[in-house]
Amino acid sequence: MKQLSIKHITNLHSDSLRGLDFYAQELGILQERLEEILADNTNKEVAVQVEHFQNEFIIHxxxxxxxxxxxxENNNNIKDQISEFDGSVEKITISDNHNLHEDYLTEERLFNELRHEFYRFASKWM
Structure with missing residues (x-):
């Protein structure tokens, strides 16, 4: 049976949470830039793009x-199971951890694509 270190899982959680905090802060910065662009441009094309980016920022x-x-929640489940099952964790919890990490990587990729799209837009209108 393949074993996975709890320390490895904890590190993945910590790395993912730090990355998500960074992206949340980055969204705030991008929102400020978007507001600057809107304040400086009354063009209808700009307004449509601003609305698009505002919606994307909300989604992200x-x-x-x-x-x-x-x-x-996954981290708490792991802690509870370690205490309850004498150091063992159910396979479904490990599977959930793997899925969460994949979800994080997907969000990271999508966020970076959005950021690049926004920078192209901003360079045109700032």
Whole structure:
């Protein structure tokens, strides 16, 4: 049977949570830039793009919050199971951990794509 170190899982959780905190802060910065662009440009094309990015920022902010909550829940489940099952963790919990890490990597990729798209937009209108 393949064993997975709890320390490895804890490190993945910590790394993911730090990354999500960074992306949440980055969303705040991007929102400020978006507001600057809107204040400087009354063009209808700009307004449409601003609305697009505001919607994307809301979606990513919600995804970040949900992922952080799921990671904390998974971490608590692992801690509870270690105490309850004498150091063992159910396979489903490990599977959930793997899925959460994949979700984090997906969010990271999607966020970076959005950030690059926003920078292209911002360079045109700032």
């Amino acid at each position: 902010n919600n995804a970040i919050d949900e992922l952080k909550s799921s990671i904390h």
